[in-house]
Amino acid sequence: MLFQAVFRRVLIGIVTLLVVSIIIFIGTSLLPGDVAEIILGQMATPESLAALRIKLGMDHPPHIRYLMWLGDLLTGDLGMSKAGSGAGTIGTEISVMIAPRLMNTLRLSGMVAIISIPMAMMLGLLASMYPGSRIDRIITFSTLSIISVPDFLVAMILVMIFAVQLGWLPSIAYMSGNETGWQLIRALLMPTLTLVTIVSAQIIRMTRATILNIMSSPYIEMAILKGVPRKRIILRHSLLNTIGPIVNVIALNMAWLIGGVVIVETVFAYPGLAKLMIDGVQTRDLPLVQACAMIFCATYVVLILIADMASIISNPRLRHPK
Amino acid sequence: MPEQESEATMETSFQELPDAPPRRRIRFSLSGKIGIFLVLFWVLMIFIGPSISPYNEADFLDESLFIVPGGDEYPDTDYQPPSKVALLGTDYLGRDTLSRILYGARTTIGISFAATLIAYLLGVTLGIAAAVGSEWLDMCLSRFNDAFLSIPTIMMGLVVIAAVGSTIPILVIMTGFIYATSVFRVARSLGQDVMVSDFVEAAKVRGEGLWWIITREILPNIVMPLATDFGLRFVWIILFISALSFLGLGVQPPMSDWGSMVKENLGGLPYGSIAPLMPSLAIASLTISINLIVDDISAHSGGKLSNKMI
Numbered sequence A: 001m002l003f004q005a006v007f008r009r010v011l012i013g014i015v016t017l018l019v020v021s022i023i024i025f026i027g028t029s030l031l032p033g034d035v036a037e038i039i040l041g042q043m044a045t046p047e048s049l050a051a052l053r054i055k056l057g058m059d060h061p062p063h064i065r066y067l068m069w070l071g072d073l074l075t076g077d078l079g080m081s082k083a084g085s086g087a088g089t090i091g092t093e094i095s096v097m098i099a100p101r102l103m104n105t106l107r108l109s110g111m112v113a114i115i116s117i118p119m120a121m122m123l124g125l126l127a128s129m130y131p132g133s134r135i136d137r138i139i140t141f142s143t144l145s146i147i148s149v150p151d152f153l154v155a156m157i158l159v160m161i162f163a164v165q166l167g168w169l170p171s172i173a174y175m176s177g178n179e180t181g182w183q184l185i186r187a188l189l190m191p192t193l194t195l196v197t198i199v200s201a202q203i204i205r206m207t208r209a210t211i212l213n214i215m216s217s218p219y220i221e222m223a224i225l226k227g228v229p230r231k232r233i234i235l236r237h238s239l240l241n242t243i244g245p246i247v248n249v250i251a252l253n254m255a256w257l258i259g260g261v262v263i264v265e266t267v268f269a270y271p272g273l274a275k276l277m278i279d280g281v282q283t284r285d286l287p288l289v290q291a292c293a294m295i296f297c298a299t300y301v302v303l304i305l306i307a308d309m310a311s312i313i314s315n316p317r318l319r320h321p322k
Numbered sequence B: 001m002p003e004q005e006s007e008a009t010m011e012t013s014f015q016e017l018p019d020a021p022p023r024r025r026i027r028f029s030l031s032g033k034i035g036i037f038l039v040l041f042w043v044l045m046i047f048i049g050p051s052i053s054p055y056n057e058a059d060f061l062d063e064s065l066f067i068v069p070g071g072d073e074y075p076d077t078d079y080q081p082p083s084k085v086a087l088l089g090t091d092y093l094g095r096d097t098l099s100r101i102l103y104g105a106r107t108t109i110g111i112s113f114a115a116t117l118i119a120y121l122l123g124v125t126l127g128i129a130a131a132v133g134s135e136w137l138d139m140c141l142s143r144f145n146d147a148f149l150s151i152p153t154i155m156m157g158l159v160v161i162a163a164v165g166s167t168i169p170i171l172v173i174m175t176g177f178i179y180a181t182s183v184f185r186v187a188r189s190l191g192q193d194v195m196v197s198d199f200v201e202a203a204k205v206r207g208e209g210l211w212w213i214i215t216r217e218i219l220p221n222i223v224m225p226l227a228t229d230f231g232l233r234f235v236w237i238i239l240f241i242s243a244l245s246f247l248g249l250g251v252q253p254p255m256s257d258w259g260s261m262v263k264e265n266l267g268g269l270p271y272g273s274i275a276p277l278m279p280s281l282a283i284a285s286l287t288i289s290i291n292l293i294v295d296d297i298s299a300h301s302g303g304k305l306s307n308k309m310i
Helices: A002-029 A035-043 A046-056 A062-074 A094-129 A134-148 A151-165 A181-215 A218-226 A230-267 A273-282 A286-314 B002-006 B008-015 B030-052 B097-132 B135-149 B153-164 B168-195 B198-206 B210-246 B258-271 B277-300 B305-309
Strands: none
Touching (some): A002 A286, A002 B153, A062 A286, A094 A134, A094 A181, A134 A181, A134 B277, A151 A230, A151 B210, A230 A273, A230 A286, B097 B135, B097 B258, B097 B277, B210 B258, B258 B277
């Protein structure tokens, strides 16, 4: 039964990704101008364009082209970017452009995850342990403020404090690629700090809400009536039942990190994947935007899938779909 | 109750009962009142902002304004700290930050509000259609909606802007469509809850039409939770539009909009200029206020609401 339920979710995930790829393909093929024009650039004549289009398989109808694009994507061929394409020269290969950027983004989000998940869960637990107390009110109010202001404001306030007033850290995170050890950490510190603040606020709120929700269920009431001390109720009765929902919360927030990364990489000029995509949007480099969007959406869908599976595994009732 | 007047016993026993449950009055807490005050302030600024602002949004302030009596050289006009001439300082081109914020209120709030309205019109219409319609219609709409929901909003926005460019109508319609997906979910689940209730059953048995049921039974029962959700959705749309503008893909210059003002002046940040900080504080004051009001209202209409919104 468990296997079936998990299989069902994986299938839904794959279908979702296919739909996402269709949406992205349609969205980006609306634009006038195609790869043939990009490759030929100034040297385009109607004859050479037509010849190249046939060579690239662009004379096929849209659904065939979509399948071809999808096939390339699945075999790791992300296509050619407009960047660097001039008179007669073919643009840069996207996979070459993406690889180092993806590493940078993964490094950043990995650091954020390592720091924020344990910290945020502790704080969320703390807040839910004493609801209505002063510490809970402080935590609730500050997290509400953090999630309701723009991400870039959080980034700017941190820059104001740590880079301008105290002068401890650089205000941009430029990396040439040969930084080692301390330099690397220094460059990463500000973006990490910003994302940790934003993501932690989300996790804290959701952890607190989840635990309080479970605390209002009948079996906890029973434990209270039995006279079990509050700490023991949380640690022994409710914590195990919150693991599923909390893994869910964490996966959702890691997925949400994608949006935050876009802003934070821009503020700190951090050379990650999101920054590459924004540059692609600004120069209307569609193959590049397609590839980046697919990577981000795939990450998102996979994370949501993990969240789903965590809740299935932790809650046997979800194993039997109605 | 005119029908019951003939029966005296009935009248006495029913007179105790009011026609409708007493209206629950919402008493706002202090934070809610502060929220209302700030929201009203910004609404007022939409209308009178440009007429009370000290300069025009596009005016470059003259150097002579900044001459210090004792000093002998002309100072730079860009990134000036707050002074009597420019209450909140100047931006990277030497324009008055305060004036630009006052002008920008109209753009930022106007675009976000229009987008929220579109999201609601579309989301609520389709959501209720899915709730009252056939199972097949519900299935189609929901699956379609789920696929769109599985794309992060910012990615969706970036792909659309990459494809069709960024003008204000496109921005409004695109944001409306993107957020209609989440409104659809809320409206559908609220509508389904009401659809299975006894009074809708009774109305159906009475032979009321679908339109009557939608307008007289469903809508009045879901309008309050939807109103609260409208507030939250509005906040997210403001943040979304500001984020796009901040990335340089939203409102385009020379119009002033809070998000793009932050972007323009980001270069002043390492020098400690407050020019990028002020517009983001304006956004924050609005979004935090709306959240405070929504918190107050939902505390009075039962906490269950928050579960539906995720």
